[in-house]
Amino acid sequence: MNDSPQALQSLEALHANVTDAWSGALLGESRDVGDDVRVMSDDGLVRATEALARLQRSVQVLQARCAAELAGRSRTGDESDVAKKHGFATAERLIVQATGGRYADAARLVSIGEATSARRSFAGEVLPARHPHLATAFESGAVSLDAADLIRRFLDRVALRADRDDLGDAEMLLVERAPVVGVEGTQRLIRQLEAHLDPDGVKPREDELRSARSLKIWQDAAGMINLRGAFDPASGAPIKLAIETLVGAELHAARDARPGFGAKASSAASGGQGDAPHLDGVVAEDRSIAQMNADALADIAWLSLSSSDAPPALRAVTVIVRVDGDDLASGEGHATIDGIEHPVATDTVREWAMSAGVSPLYMAEGCERVQLGRSRRLFSAAQKAVLVARDGGCAWPACQRPPSHTQAHHLRWWKRDEGPTDLENGIMLCAHHHHRVHDDGWTIFIRDARSWFIPPAHLDPDQVARAGNIAPDHLAREHLASGRRARRATRRTDAPAEMGAPAA
Known part of the structure; x- marks a missing residue:
């Protein structure tokens, strides 16, 4: 007979599953965590990770239940307030101290616990959870804490404006799909459901996002031009599409340049003279996606500055690079760009001079x-x-x-x-x-x-x-x-005296 509290029996079973999965994955003797994971089989490592995730979700369920109860006992307004008896202003502050986490995480535990726990009426009658389908899925561990919080916030947000039956159907769909599509997929599904359940709220939400758009541009001490921005869907869509399209074309070109199956062996057999395509490692694409995104944005800006269809303000300006004529001819020295504090190499100016959109300004005496x-x-x-x-x-x-x-x-x-x-x-x-x-x-x-x-x-x-x-x-x-000039003048002044000095 299991003497453990009933609420912990499922947790103990999951803990046993973790033990079995861990032991079964080991290909050698168990020493410590670092050594154990290094000697696990591939499949065993996956099974151990999955067992730990199930255990974690079960622990989060218990944490949410305790958090909700703590919050309820800390709102009494009298000497029985649990949080205040322990020296904290709120239950969330007490939970932060206990977990060592963030206040936002503690507040999330409280909110999820309250939304998925049974309630009591003023008459003492037990009522179902505010979101019963979510409560069942969360209790079983099918839905993670992060996904449950997304679903809970969505349901609370549209509850007053959506039809109750439609809201229930949406809740069922979300708890069904969340384990399959994960948190990000759940978020995408929520956006579409919210538009269907609350069509009048689409425009206000769009206006809110648009009012929050921003783009900051600054140059740091190292000379890097930094951009930090956020765009509403309408403003950001062309930016996202343009960059993704340019980067996608580069990636496709790099993929097409790779040798096909058997091409490398065929080329080697023919002394490298066969018809099979061969990718020269020296010229292969070596940029990261982030670097390709940056290059794509720069290309778009260059095109805008040189396009006849650009807005009048853009057609009236150009990037001005200032370089000494002698430096440009020799390839030595440096150049400056109007509006940019950090100098650039003369070789960079030479590269730009061969492309459109840059106007070198030659600074020399006699101009x-x-x-x-x-x-x-x-x-x-x-x-x-x-x-x-x-x-x-x-x-x-x-x-x-x-x-x-x-x-x-x-x-x-x-x-x-x-x-x-x-x-x-x-x-x-x-x-x-x-x-x-x-x-x-x-x-x-x-x-x-x-x-x-x-x-x-x-x-x-x-x-x-x-x-x-x-x-x-x-x-x-x-x-x-x-x-x-001063040093040259000094040398010219001193030269006659030195030349006329008597021989030793």
Whole structure:
């Protein structure tokens, strides 16, 4: 006769199954966990994993039952509150301490336990669980805790808007399919059921997802451009499809390039000269899926920048790469990309120069300066490129706006001062600081290839000039060039004295 509590007898049976599966899988003597799993047969290892999973689900059932009961005894509002007697504000906090887990996991145990446990009416009558089909499946271990929580949240969410009979049918379908399709498949099925049971809720849910869409782009200290985003279904569908299609085409091409069955042996037998296809390992596809996704997104962006069908704003811009002409010819040195802080190798520029969508800007002494005078009000793309090379982005002191957020503006205003559209009269400013210059009455002048900002008297009675921003690459290049010129001058000054020194 088994003297164990009835509630634990099934748990003991499962524990015995784990013992049998573990022992039966061993091909050698049992020592410890690490040694045991290494000497298990393949099939035995699978059976042991499955037995442990069944035991785990049974333990989770008991945990959920205990959690629900603890929660019920911790809501009395008097001195009998179990959680407070043990020094915790809620039953969930007590469970977190007991399990060493997260608060969300403890709350999930409570919710599942309450949704699948029998209830009592005010008269003391025993009532079935709130979700009886889910309770049966969860109790038997057919549905895992994660899947049960998904189903429970879905049923509670649509309960007030769905027909009761339809809701019961949906519950039966979910507990039937969850063991087969797993948590992710259950989630996909829930989305479709929710649309059928609550058709009026589809649009509000879509609007909620759309309002939560976001995309953040930033450059980290290593120079990597990071993207983190979330898209609603309508916005994300074309992005997902485009990337998956490009990556799928690459994967198909790589698969088709692999030799067929027997092709390698046939090729070897014919000295490598046969008709059988042979994949050269040197050129074989070696990118991860994540890397292929990144490359696909970059390809889509390049196409957008070069397409005649792109939005007008995209057709008006281009990726500008700045490289010294001598460096480009020799393949040495580096280049910079407008809006990107990290430099790139000159070899990279050479690769880009052979593809569409990139405009190298050759910076060397003697380049012709573009002057438009009064013949044109707006600065040309070439003029803006030269101004960005000087200012970096917005020239306002300490402003971090990149070139893509700026426009070229006249230092001497076009209308009021009849200023020309020439480089000496241009400056790059973001919209905010352009308005500040006009509204507050700042004066700007250019000296030594750098902008200077003089505040109005009501902001600074002394009107001390503030140095404007300068492109980091321009600053570094000029600083190093200045040092080199000084050292060359020193060597030329010292050379005659050394040459005229008396012989020893």
